Amino acid sequence: MNFGSDNIVGASAPVLEAIARHNGGAMAAYGNDDLTKSVKASFANIFERDVQVFFVTTGTAANALALASAVPPWGLCVCHREAHVIDDECGAPEFFMHGAKLSGLPVVGSKLEARDVAAYLKGLPKAVKQMPPKALSISQATESGTVYGLAELSALGEVCRTGGLSLHMDGARFANALVSLGCTPAEMTWKSGVDILSFGATKNGCLMAEAIVVFNTALADALDYRCKRAGQIISKGRLIASQFEGYLAGDHWLANARHANALAKRLSHGLARLPGVRIAWPTEANEVFPIIPAAMDRALREAGAHYMSWTDLSLDRQESVADDESLIRLVVSFATEETQVDRLLEIASAAVSRQAAE
CATH class of the missing domain: 3.40.640.10 (Type I PLP-dependent aspartate aminotransferase-like (Major domain))
Incomplete structure (x- = not known):
């Protein structure tokens, strides 16, 4: 992942x-x-x-x-x-x-x-x-x-x-x-x-x-x-x-881009449905920028997911990242498989469920 x-x-x-x-x-x-x-x-x-x-x-x-x-x-x-x-x-x-x-x-x-x-x-x-x-x-x-x-x-x-x-x-x-x-x-x-x-x-x-x-x-x-x-x-x-x-x-070249964009949309929509997740900017190409609970961030990284933490400099003035949240960047490529996207969403969803049960 x-x-x-x-x-x-x-x-x-x-x-x-x-x-x-x-x-x-x-x-x-x-x-x-x-x-x-x-x-x-x-x-x-x-x-x-x-x-x-x-x-x-x-x-x-x-x-x-x-x-x-x-x-x-x-x-x-x-x-x-x-x-x-x-x-x-x-x-x-x-x-x-x-x-x-x-x-x-x-x-x-x-x-x-x-x-x-x-x-x-x-x-x-x-x-x-x-x-x-x-x-x-x-x-x-x-x-x-x-x-x-x-x-x-x-x-x-x-x-x-x-x-x-x-x-x-x-x-x-x-x-x-x-x-x-x-x-x-x-x-x-x-x-x-x-x-x-x-x-x-x-x-x-x-x-x-x-x-x-x-x-x-x-x-x-x-x-x-x-x-x-x-x-x-x-x-x-x-x-x-x-x-x-x-x-x-x-x-x-266009087919590759359509594949990456489509999976980015799938990833973005899946994350946006989870409690505590906000999408910082519209997902319009092949990058997704969610603001996620820190517990979800830890769970994803512990499960082997690789991605970058991101800066909040370009956020809307009405938006901010709290101390218990992380703004991250997820990039989907032409070679990314649907199963990889779904696996990340499964881990994120499980993290939400665990946090709710605590």
């Missing part, structure tokens, strides 16, 4: 089969092979327009290099205060931006609202002593498991256009957000004003394969060089491209 992350499982069968299929023989190195060119070209079909695509091996690399393309060393990137780019990447975005800064805003449920961003931008001094805002970075899905709707994305896109900012989307769980909304990749990105996307695949079935997808061509000018300097132009590039081939073929 490991719900610690969607990074804990290996690759899906179609991805592994694609790697094996393209492993034999010789191909041009450093992404100059026909497979890499073909797979990159397939992104134009996914996004319904010409795009520039750069394959990298990690989400940190994708985010850091994407933001470095959008923000000069004297610039500012606005994000949520618990965004992955500011909280979980050891300063990599700021390192690759060569001194530019990230500014995190506090909001409920990790979703930035257009009016709050606009107000923040308006309040910044315009003198040269203030780093000028150059980009807004949002996570889709967010660090609270919530998903920006199309109207919310479009409103943020409009704020960026008005303020002269680029809009970056950290799509580590892009597929999970996409199937949650039931929209097209184009609608969730460039049609809503997104300029550059970190397209995640590792969490949803690949071994290590991420892509920087550029909609605003001006941001792609130096990305080849940035990727090379970061060690992200892989000599055996076909083994990255092959992962994407297996991942995207037959909408395998």
